[in-house]
Amino acid sequence: MNRVGGRQGAFWVLVVLWTSACAQAQAGSARPIKISVDATQAARRVLHSQLEIPATPGPLTVYYPKWLPPDHSPDGPISNVAGLKFSAAGKRIPWLQDSVDMYAFHLNVPRGADSVTVDLDFLLSAPGPAIDFSASGSAKLLILMWSEVLLYPSGPPAANLTFTPTLKLPTGWKFSTALPIDHQSGNSISFRPLPLDLLIDSPVQSGPYMKVFQLTQDGRFRHELDVASEDPSLLNVPPDLIHSYQRLVTEATALYQSHPYREYHFLLTLSDNVMGLGQEHHESSDDRIPARTLIEPGKRLLEAGLFPHEFTHSWNGQFRRPEGLTTPDFQQPMKSDLIWVYEGLTSYLGTILTARSGLWSSAQTRENLAVLASTLEHRAGRNWRSLQNTALAAQVLYFSPSEWTSYRRGTDFYTESVLLWLEVDVTIRKLTQGQRSLDTFCRDFFAGPDGKPAISTYTFDDLVSALNKVAPNDWHKFFHERLAPTEPPPAFRGLTEGGWRLVYNDDPNEMVVAAQEGGSGDFTSSLGLVIKNDGYIQDTVPGMTAYDSGLSPYMKVVGVNGRQFLLAELIQAIHNSKSSAAPITVLASNGGVLETYELNYHGGAAYPHLERVESVNDYLDEILKPLTGPNSTTTAR
Numbered sequence: 280m281n282r283v284g285g286r287q288g289a290f291w292v293l294v295v296l297w298t299s300a301c302a303q304a305q306a307g308s309a310r311p312i313k314i315s316v317d318a319t320q321a322a323r324r325v326l327h328s329q330l331e332i333p334a335t336p337g338p339l340t341v342y343y344p345k346w347l348p349p350d351h352s353p354d355g356p357i358s359n360v361a362g363l364k365f366s367a368a369g370k371r372i373p374w375l376q377d378s379v380d381m382y383a384f385h386l387n388v389p390r391g392a393d394s395v396t397v398d399l400d401f402l403l404s405a406p407g408p409a410i411d412f413s414a415s416g417s418a419k420l421l422i423l424m425w426s427e428v429l430l431y432p433s434g435p436p437a438a439n440l441t442f443t444p445t446l447k448l449p450t451g452w453k454f455s456t457a458l459p460i461d462h463q464s465g466n467s468i469s470f471r472p473l474p475l476d477l478l479i480d481s482p483v484q485s486g487p488y489m490k491v492f493q494l495t496q497d498g499r500f501r502h503e504l505d506v507a508s509e510d511p512s513l514l515n516v517p518p519d520l521i522h523s524y525q526r527l528v529t530e531a532t533a534l535y536q537s538h539p540y541r542e543y544h545f546l547l548t549l550s551d552n553v554m555g556l557g558q559e560h561h562e563s564s565d566d567r568i569p570a571r572t573l574i575e576p577g578k579r580l581l582e583a584g585l586f587p588h589e590f591t592h593s594w595n596g597q598f599r600r601p602e603g604l605t606t607p608d609f610q611q612p613m614k615s616d617l618i619w620v621y622e623g624l625t626s627y628l629g630t631i632l633t634a635r636s637g638l639w640s641s642a643q644t645r646e647n648l649a650v651l652a653s654t655l656e657h658r659a660g661r662n663w664r665s666l667q668n669t670a671l672a673a674q675v676l677y678f679s680p681s682e683w684t685s686y687r688r689g690t691d692f693y694t695e696s697v698l699l700w701l702e703v704d705v706t707i708r709k710l711t712q713g714q715r716s717l718d719t720f721c722r723d724f725f726a727g728p729d730g731k732p733a734i735s736t737y738t739f740d741d742l743v744s745a746l747n748k749v750a751p752n753d754w755h756k757f758f759h760e761r762l763a764p765t766e767p768p769p770a771f772r773g774l775t776e777g778g779w780r781l782v783y784n785d786d787p788n789e790m791v792v793a794a795q796e797g798g799s800g801d802f803t804s805s806l807g808l809v810i811k812n813d814g815y816i817q818d819t820v821p822g823m824t825a826y827d828s829g830l831s832p833y834m835k836v837v838g839v840n841g842r843q844f845l846l847a848e849l850i851q852a853i854h855n856s857k858s859s860a861a862p863i864t865v866l867a868s869n870g871g872v873l874e875t876y877e878l879n880y881h882g883g884a885a886y887p888h889l890e891r892v893e894s895v896n897d898y899l900d901e902i903l904k905p906l907t908g909p910n911s912t913t914t915a916r
């Protein structure tokens with residue numbers, strides 16, 4: 280839908296407000312669907328759910344949620360549903376799974392019945408190497424994702440299906456959620472009736488060890504950090520981090536100047552026993568990071584951008600959403616052609632908010648941008664797959680393995696779009712002589728009904744119109760020239776016209792070093808190699824030394840220059856390569872077959888950095904400055 284170019288009237292008509300949708304559903308003939316989730320067996324990884332779905336006699340089709348908005352993929356974990364039973368008036372009803380669509384179930388409601396009872400178990404799993412949304416519980420934790428424990432009838436849009444949820448937790452477990460609570464009795468909680476899409480949008484975080492931090496002391500809107508961990512000692516979030524999160528809320532509010540939520544919860548789970556995740560919702564984010572992240576500097580540095588990214592989604596992705604990614608229920612396929620805005624612009628805005636809130640220094644942010652640019656400069660798959668295609672293929676690429684990422688390309692619409700939107704920001708600043716910026720665009724584009732979760736859709740043309748209001752330009756051509764090509768490598772004009780250029784030298788890059796300390800050796804810009812600390816090769820870049828030597832993903836390096844493989848040995852060998860005429864020799868196992876590979880490389884560490892170009896105005900520095908406080912910028916709003 281449109282909300283720009285003087286069409287504000289149309290905007291307000293077409294905006295979907297959940298509260299009004301809820302009122303309509305309740306006022307209509309449809310009775311609410313009751314859902315009761317028994318999570319008392321969460322520690323043994325079984326959730327039981329019972330639903331009472333109003334129905335009339337005759338054929339009925341019910342769906343398990345397939346396309347979840349934050350996933351952009353048909354990945355509802357239906358294979359973890361067990362014990363599915365339907366009944367009416369106390370009698371079992373036979374059911375059939377659709378022979379084509381595994382997410383649809385067919386049954387016949389018997390005469391005289393006015394509802395169907397559904398019983399199902401959802402089996403939680405442990406995290407593995409692949410994305411697994413069922414890995415959301417452990418002995419002392421649960422993140423209840425309502426989409427995993429419910430079915431809904433075909434027909435009405437999700438916004439018109441009212442649910443009345445209740446939840447029973449293990450004794451002594453606490454909980455946090457953005458869901459409004461109706462009442463609580465012991466470990467049983469009843470939530471207020473709400474539409475299906477808002478229910479699915481509101482996970483419940485629970486466990487015996489939880490702590491709450493308020494991030495705003497006054498103002499109309501509550502912002503809360505809710506921390507859960509299996510280890511109570513990890514709940515003491517360092518005070519400087521709390522201060523930065525408070526700054527994040529202040530800076531995001533200054534940037535977006537609206538609140539598309541009633542209140543906001545950062546549901547932070549510190550655990551090694553659930554899938555690592557950052558998942559956006561309107562009024563909360565489900566943020567799961569390794570248990571010790573906040574107390575280990577390297578991990579903390581690498582994860583610093585998580586909150587700014589997910590919080591930004593409340594505006595970009597949740598409130599403003601591309602038309603193709605907005606579907607009436609969870610059954611209809613999504614089209615992700617504009618995901619380079621949904622995720623890409625969020626990645627850019629998240630990056631600058633990470634800097635503006637102090638979670639990263641400006642220098643650390645530049646190191647991060649240098650790594651992004653370097654990775655893209657060595658992305659072999661750019662010669663066959665465009666940035667636009669990574670967006671279109673998102674539903675596949677999310678689930679592609681990490682191996683061969685350079686040649687295949689992955690979900691590059693996150694990383695490449697950071698530099699794309701940096702260029703948009705710098706271009707606006709240049710076109711308007713510093714009077715306007717992407718901040719101006721954000722203020723206009725994300726303006727909306729304050730204090731309510733809502734969805735307002737847009738098309739590519741709407742986006743172009745909105746940018747033209749800020750700074751007239753041929754934005755259509757601008758984006759086409761950056762999204763469509765498969766040649767040549769990106770020019771990084773956002774960096775160069777923003778006052779910086781990408782260089783490589785022997786000085787360690789702080790982000791790369793932190794990743795190495797975490798067990799991941801990124802030698803993309805030297806050997807064209809990504810390798811784990813146990814020698815497992817995750818990727819080689821076609822056209823670069825490691826690949827040319829014959830090394831490839833899935834091999835395991837066991838020796839370097841005649842010594843047993845250690846990441847430190849390889850780092851030293853790369854460092855020494857500059858002053859040695861001899862190749863680096865690598866002994867690697869390919870499924871048990873050992874072979875020696877010679878890497879003729881003599882370029883040294885080649886860590887990526889940004890170097891200041893003094894002749895060009897430092898737009899990047901202006902962009903990274905906070906909007907509030909003593910160091911705030913005074914230009915380009």
Ligand SMILES: [Zn+2]
Pocket residue numbers: 559588592622625
């Ligand atoms: Zn995202």
